[in-house]
Amino acid sequence: MLKRIILALAIAGGPVSAAELIGDADKGEIVFRKCSGCHEVGVSARNRIGPELNRIFGRRVAAEKDGFFYSKGLARMGADGLVWEFKTLDAYLENPKALVTGTRMNFSGLKDPQDRADVLAYLRQFSDMPQNIPESSPTARAREVELPPEVLALVGDPEYGEYLANECQTCHQVDGSNDGIPAIIGWPAEDFVIAMHAYKQKIRPHPVMQMMAGRLTEEEIAALAAYFNGLE
Amino acid sequence: MTLNRRAFIGTGIATAAALNAPMVMGQAKPRVVVIGGGAGGATAARYIAKDSKGAVEVTLVAANPIYTTCFFSNLYIGGFREFESLQHGYDKLAATGVTVINDLATGVDRAAKTVTLAGGQVLPYDRLVLSPGIDFRDGSVPGWSVDAHAEIMPHAYEAGPQTQLLKAQIEAMPQGGTFAMIAPPNPYRCPPGPYERISMVASLLSQKNPTAKILLVDPKEKFSKQGLFEDGWSRHYPGMIERVGPDFGGDKVEVRPDTMEVVIDGSAQKVDVCNVIPGQMAGKIAQIAGVTDEKGWAPVLPDSMKSKMDENVFVLGDSSAQGDMPKSGFSANSQAKVAAMAIRGELTGSKVFPAKYSNTCWSLLAADDGVKVGASYEPTPEKIASTSTFISKNGEDAGLRKQTYEESVGWYEGITADIFG
Ligand SMILES: Cc1cc2nc3c(=O)[nH]c(=O)nc-3n(C[C@H](O)[C@H](O)[C@H](O)COP(=O)(O)OP(=O)(O)OC[C@H]3O[C@@H](n4cnc5c(N)ncnc54)[C@H](O)[C@@H]3O)c2cc1C
Numbered sequence: 001m002l003k004r005i006i007l008a009l010a011i012a013g014g015p016v017s018a019a020e021l022i023g024d025a026d027k028g029e030i031v032f033r034k035c036s037g038c039h040e041v042g043v044s045a046r047n048r049i050g051p052e053l054n055r056i057f058g059r060r061v062a063a064e065k066d067g068f069f070y071s072k073g074l075a076r077m078g079a080d081g082l083v084w085e086f087k088t089l090d091a092y093l094e095n096p097k098a099l100v101t102g103t104r105m106n107f108s109g110l111k112d113p114q115d116r117a118d119v120l121a122y123l124r125q126f127s128d129m130p131q132n133i134p135e136s137s138p139t140a141r142a143r144e145v146e147l148p149p150e151v152l153a154l155v156g157d158p159e160y161g162e163y164l165a166n167e168c169q170t171c172h173q174v175d176g177s178n179d180g181i182p183a184i185i186g187w188p189a190e191d192f193v194i195a196m197h198a199y200k201q202k203i204r205p206h207p208v209m210q211m212m213a214g215r216l217t218e219e220e221i222a223a224l225a226a227y228f229n230g231l232e
Numbered sequence: 233m234t235l236n237r238r239a240f241i242g243t244g245i246a247t248a249a250a251l252n253a254p255m256v257m258g259q260a261k262p263r264v265v266v267i268g269g270g271a272g273g274a275t276a277a278r279y280i281a282k283d284s285k286g287a288v289e290v291t292l293v294a295a296n297p298i299y300t301t302c303f304f305s306n307l308y309i310g311g312f313r314e315f316e317s318l319q320h321g322y323d324k325l326a327a328t329g330v331t332v333i334n335d336l337a338t339g340v341d342r343a344a345k346t347v348t349l350a351g352g353q354v355l356p357y358d359r360l361v362l363s364p365g366i367d368f369r370d371g372s373v374p375g376w377s378v379d380a381h382a383e384i385m386p387h388a389y390e391a392g393p394q395t396q397l398l399k400a401q402i403e404a405m406p407q408g409g410t411f412a413m414i415a416p417p418n419p420y421r422c423p424p425g426p427y428e429r430i431s432m433v434a435s436l437l438s439q440k441n442p443t444a445k446i447l448l449v450d451p452k453e454k455f456s457k458q459g460l461f462e463d464g465w466s467r468h469y470p471g472m473i474e475r476v477g478p479d480f481g482g483d484k485v486e487v488r489p490d491t492m493e494v495v496i497d498g499s500a501q502k503v504d505v506c507n508v509i510p511g512q513m514a515g516k517i518a519q520i521a522g523v524t525d526e527k528g529w530a531p532v533l534p535d536s537m538k539s540k541m542d543e544n545v546f547v548l549g550d551s552s553a554q555g556d557m558p559k560s561g562f563s564a565n566s567q568a569k570v571a572a573m574a575i576r577g578e579l580t581g582s583k584v585f586p587a588k589y590s591n592t593c594w595s596l597l598a599a600d601d602g603v604k605v606g607a608s609y610e611p612t613p614e615k616i617a618s619t620s621t622f623i624s625k626n627g628e629d630a631g632l633r634k635q636t637y638e639e640s641v642g643w644y645e646g647i648t649a650d651i652f653g
Contacts, residue, residue, distance in 0.1 A: 076635065078631070079631045079632050079634075079635040080632070080635070081632065159583070160585060163573065163583075163585045164585075164588075166279070166569040167566065167569070167588060167590060169646065169650050170562060170565055170566065170590075170643070170646060170647050170650055171592075171642065171643045171646040171647070172646060173645065173646050173649055175649075177642075177645060177646075179638075179641070179642050179645065180638040180639045180640070180641045180642020180643070180645070181639055181642030181643060181646060207604075207606070207622040208592055208604070208606055208622070210622070211590070211606060211607070211608050211620050211621075211622055212590065212608065214608075214620060215588070215608055215610075215619060215620070
């Protein structure tokens, strides 16, 4: 009980979000060394293992015209309408696989909000309107969704999850088929919870999923995560 | 009571002989009879059998050994699907433990709790599930009746030979000929269905018969996804489709099958193909069972799909009058899962969770141009009420529209696996 109160206070106090930090482009250039094995930016940058990052701000995620071959997961998010802007890049850099399930970007993420703010300030110089650094909407979030630890820690009831999952199975197949509609079985519970909250908070763009997740409570999302995690 | 029954069920599973034992009060497995092997009925049968793990005896009475989905039947007409891809058998349902009987239910005795089949068999039940789809209202389009004229002017609103007939007629149209559709009045199954069909007919004609015309006669002022359809029609099929709404006599229409004429507000016009989609009501067996109201639909309780007229009867899908949910395969499937849970709860004491319903209807406007509309629903004391909705927007880019179409193909695979196993 005491723990809950302390957590609640901490949340009310507001977590530190990268959006509120002012990025330092010079420091960001150093942070970018972690990225430069795969990504180029600047004059004569080309697509390599990862796409080149000039004009990344404002770019539609996985836009076909930039000539890079994207993962199915990124292509889907792009078609749904996800655009690279401060808040989405910040979420992606913190935990790529949490924002975009199935992305091929094999990077564990930059956990320090200041590092992300710095590297984004650096990249911002290669996009239009660098003077806006590091402006972003006031609702910008440090991670894909700002989930209090107690929400992440909720242990779902798989029996309830099984009932709730009936609804998912009208579209998502339990045998893991992945055509047109993604497979959702066997996900780590935390990824599932974060993804569902991202739909619930309308950060992920898909309207059916926003509607479905929108009416699920935290307990219900945890229950679904527990159930689908147990399916193979 | 519940506890006793539960305890007995435990032993009942072990002794397979108990299956066919004559019903002695409280000693046989509880029996559920489901009439109608479509979106609602097959889902309910499958979920009750699967989730009760043999504790409930489930019998599905399905008129035909093969079910042809209405959903995606318009895509078959447009040339985007093979007919066979719409057809589903009941083998997997039987493997789940459902007893499937291919016969027509002709009678329901609610006092004796029995169902009579055309073949003479009498099936006793503890709970009865009705999901018989729709019946047509004769006289709703003057000059047309289903028995006399469906071969000349097909409805194609129950999928199967009617769908094939309509497609064959369209393909045989003379160059520059006219396809007419008489759209139904509300309420009817699949609100966007007639308009998706117009899109698919237009798609087919623009390839094979580009000077042909489409005449849509509609008694309704507005229709589902109207803005999206009209935008799609003007982009893909400019000048081909004419819609006559009630302001121009669309509600005063008569047909003459003998001369292939459509008469709108007194003036006759010759057409080459005429698709008559008449007014609708609950499937006949629901009327026979006496669970329908004066409007011809079966009112149900919003939290369980239980008939308001009989606590042992549940009505699903198109036949039910439940509130805000459209009559769709998605809705029928969603309602069936809620009912299955309620029925298991009553018969075996299993946990009953709060009801949640949802629906999404995808429609194809042209190749790779898909749109969707959907909503989620919750029971209120009066009805199943919509809680949130969404709809595709005009001006979405081609990538999203293509993805929406691909998603609908994924949905078809998903829902048919969920219905039939
Ligand atoms: C052109 C068209 C397009 C559509 N597109 C979509 C779509 O894209 N998405 C969507 O969700 N929905 C769609 N629908 C709607 C959907 O098909 C229906 O809403 C859905 O099938 C309703 O399910 P149901 O269980 O109530 O009835 P049905 O699926 O019609 O099943 C009823 C079954 O019961 C059988 N039956 C009836 N009486 C008896 C009896 N006495 N004894 C034995 N068997 C009996 C019938 O033969 C039938 O097989 C479409 C419909 C049409 C016509």
